[in-house]
Amino acid sequence: MAELFLYLAMVAPVSWLERCPTYKEQVVQLASKEVSTLGFLGYPVLQCADIIIVHGEIVPVGEDQLPHLELCREIVRRFNFLYGDYFKEPEALLSEVKRLPGTDGRKMSKSYGNAIYLSDDPDTIRKKVRQMITDPQRIYRTDPGHPEICLVFDLHEIYSSEEIAKVEEDCREARIGCTQCKDLLARRIADSLASFRQKRKDLLEDEGRIEGIFAQSREKVLKIADKTMADVRNLLKL
Ligand code: SF4
Structure with a gap:
């Protein structure tokens, strides 16, 4: 991965990376942290290496990641133009909900501290909501x-779609208080994550099974990645 990242970094102009909207957003949103670094700027190149080292063709992403994927496609085009038609341009696969807002209205992100994690228990979700x-x-x-104009309602539209008309009416008619409305949302989010949480708990209790899955996947991926890197070195005449 690091080796492919280096080669891709040689073909990706800095201007392409600087115009990436997520990078520009992070420079503003994370002003208190040092994000004007090669690591942050070059992150989309690392993502690109991660995708194409296994010849990924379909990439499940949120809407905010589309510019990264487009950048990856541009890097692939440039690589293919310079060294021969080798990599395929990956395509995005968007979910039904393309963007999930975080608890402060900005995009949901671990870096912004506004995320509800898939592993959060109902009480943690309630506190965050x-x-x-x-x-x-x-x-x-x-x-x-x-x-x-209410962020809680935006999330109700995703998690409480069956009762959305009632939530809207209760809100407009002041039949429901905001705390009650938030607790309802928290329950709906927690319910939607219940089976995932259970599956995660079962897996964590079965360490051997996780290690087995990792070992199997590692073997499969390494075989593909080794072949990719051998081909890339040939193309680059290294
Ligand atoms: S009741 Fe309060 S929290 Fe619920 S949608 Fe209306 S304003 Fe938002």
Whole structure:
């Protein structure tokens, strides 16, 4: 991976990386951290190496990662132009929900500390959802709400689709308080993650099985990656 990253870094112009929207966003959003580094700037190149070293053709991503994938496709085109038609341009596979907002309204990200993790238990989810900002015009419980400007409602649309009309009406008619509404959302999120959490717990209790899966996958991937790197070295006449 590191070797392929190095070769791809030689063909990826810095200007392509600097115009990447996620990098520009991180420079602004993470102003207190030092993100003007080669590591952050070159991260999409590392992702590209990660994809193409195994000739990945379909990549499941969120909408915010599309520019990275487009960059990867450009790097592949440039590599193929310079050294011969070898890699395929990977395609994105978007899920039904293309972008999930974090608990502060920005994109959900570990770096922003606004993420609800797949492994979070119901109580942790409830605490995180309770911190979310709602309709700022709704000051008293008796004030009618405006779901169209409420982040909690945005997530209800994803997790409570079957009862969304009722949530909207209850909010507009002030029949429900924001805390009650948040707790309902937290329950829906926790319910949707319940089977995943159980599966994760079962796997963690069965260490041997995880190690077996890793070993099998490692063997499979190494075979493909070794062949890719041998081909790449040939193309580069190294
Ligand atoms: S009731 Fe729910 S949707 Fe309405 S403002 Fe409060 S949290 Fe948002």
